[in-house]
Amino acid sequence: MKCLSIDLDGTLLNSEHEISDENVDTLNELQQQGHCIILNTGRAYADVIKLKAVQNMEVPIFCINGSNIYSSKRDLLYEATLSISVYKKIFSILKELGVGILVYTNYGGFPSTLPPLHGKSREELDVLFHEFKYDEILMKENLKIYKLIALTHFDQLEKVETVKKALAGKFDISLASSFPNNVEITSSEAHKGKALLRYQKMMNISFDEIIAFGDGGNDLAQFEVADISIAMGNAPLHVQQKADIITKTNDENGFAYAVRHLLKLTRPEEEPTVS
Secondary structure (H helix, E strand, C coil), X not given: CEEEEECHHHHHECCCCCECHHHHHHHHHHHHCCCEEEEECCCCHHHHCCCHHHHCCCCCEEEHHHCEEECCCCCEEEECCECHHHHHHHHHHHHHHCCEXXXXXXXXXXXXXXXXXXXXXXXXXXXXXXXXXXXXXXXXCXXXXXXXXXXXXXXXXXXXXXXXXXXXXXXXXXXXXXXXXXXXXXXXXXXXHHHHHHHXXXXXXXXCEEEEEECCHHHXXXXXXXXXXXXXXXXXXXXXXXXXXXXXXXXHCHHHHHHHHHCCCCCCCCCCCCC
């Protein structure tokens, strides 16, 4: 049994944040052939199951870069958290650096998770982060913190490296960037690659081959443990350079193209002619 570990945003999802019919057909065919499909994403669970195509799928879902592992039956199998004390220290550093801050918890994301912010203006984002009362998060009972995201504007990308340097080596955490303008901060146990190894152990299975698909810096973690790593054509150069194979973009059904034409895992189709 092969395992196909697939990122969502920028990989399986197109620019409209949808899974195309062609990609859905390919996923269904892979499952019919007995392969294991895993959605391995930085998204929170609530933002994953909002996707109509996912609602019709019965697959394991690894959320928040491996912080949460859900079975194909939607049972929570594992969670990795940041301690409240570590959260407070990191939050203070991010606040001092003047970046936007998203906090992913067992109560949801505050002031939001990332997907709903796509398309918002600079002014809307600034107001959102400035007006939100972060102290109220700590008042919640049995609070669990899974992830912080430091978010910058695209004309301030130098802040991404500033954040990474400010946090590096100070805490037992993982740092990754799902987009060029963010830094995702999780427990060191929250890691897309570690999640794949952990799942095999928990389920007492061993995949014949792990094939990882991704487009972002947080996908390098799953590339590390994969037998074959596939980067999307829209992935940044540094991600493509770490991959074994580069496929078409997410708007060109790059996942389905890689499965059918590069890996040849499903039924052969006529190759498109090039004029």
